[in-house]
Amino acid sequence: MTPRRIVFVGPTLPEQRRPAGCFEYRPPVKHGDLFDLCLRPGDQVLIVDGVYQHYAPVRHKEILAQLARGVHVFGTASLGALRAAELADFGMRGLGEVYAEARAGRLVADADVAVLHADDHAGARRLTEAMVSVRHGLAELLRDGQLDTGQAARLEQAAARLHFTERSATGLRHTAGADRDAMHLLLDHLDRHGDVKTRDARHALDVLAAAPVPPPPAAPGTTDIWSSSYGREWDFEHRPLRPGSAVGARLALACLQLFAADFPERHRAYTLRLAAATTGRTGSAGLLLGAAGFAPATRPHARLARATEATAGWDADERLLARTFRLPPGRLVYQDLPAEAVAGSTLEELEERCLRLLLPASATALPTPHRHTLLRQLWQAGSDHEYRLCALERGFRDTAEAARLAGAFDLALVARLLHAPAAVR
Known part of the structure; x- marks a missing residue:
């Protein structure tokens, strides 16, 4: 399979100046974009521009995760140059003058490379100067x-006094005062010769286009070397259910957790399997709790072991294990879509089900209190504590996580389907 060559670029290199051919151009990178690509060993990614004010920026762990998978990651010109300087010792490669300055410690602030731009069809037109x-x-x-x-x-002092969003040609001329003519000379120079960021970006593309795609770098001892619970969570949240899918893997799991009537049974099977694998023991939930260092439930009606409508046929230890289960180091319940969750459906069928229930892009999500009310009704929870137990036995960390994920779905449609529950299973 031919390696992909992906470039995240925006105002630094206008669309008309980008070479055609082997590159796949994408808008400035933001948090989650690298996970969303489902990159393979040997693929190339060049980060030029990135966002960081109105969206979460690309995290260092996201880049490290790709490097650990054998992806070649390069940075230049703007945010890419800064990330490359920060991660050069871990395998990210930097190109250009801005990268050299950042690597030498002469450039350290995101704001020094930031510009305000219009996200238009011309390729994110730049409105200010970095x-x-x-x-x-x-x-x-x-x-x-x-x-x-x-x-x-x-x-330089006049320009530095301006916030990056105010450093337009008009703003620079105004703040220059008596040096207005000299400022005009600078702006004309940048317009005729291009700024250093633009030159760096074009140079990086020329270098990558001229060189053959190298083989995947030697993989570290484990692809989990830079992993963390947050990195695994980000990966899960942004990874498509299957290549090319419009539904994310985490959203597909949420669809099942929220609306599948039998999901507590699936969650119990999942926790029993992983608890057995972790402890090296097989047997009842009580034995697994004991092997993990926890006391089995001594009181069947204790608060965390209390039965709900969905768990009335379980024993107290099963309810306790399912509701308290966490993956090491103890924050996440799920970091992937396991076989138990899918339970006989294909990914295509799950995708179709999610698409049917997702909130239309033009619609507004229900307020959070309304989501809680609907979930309580859906799960037949008669009290606040029972509602909490229902969320836990469906694999949510708490009711807040359940309500947050429910915001992606058309809950008005779900409410209409309450009297036909098979339609959402």
């Missing part, structure tokens, strides 16, 4: 004798 571009432009004009050191210093 501070790193201003500094490089001034250095080039100073070197060519078009500015003196005093002018360059004053212009």
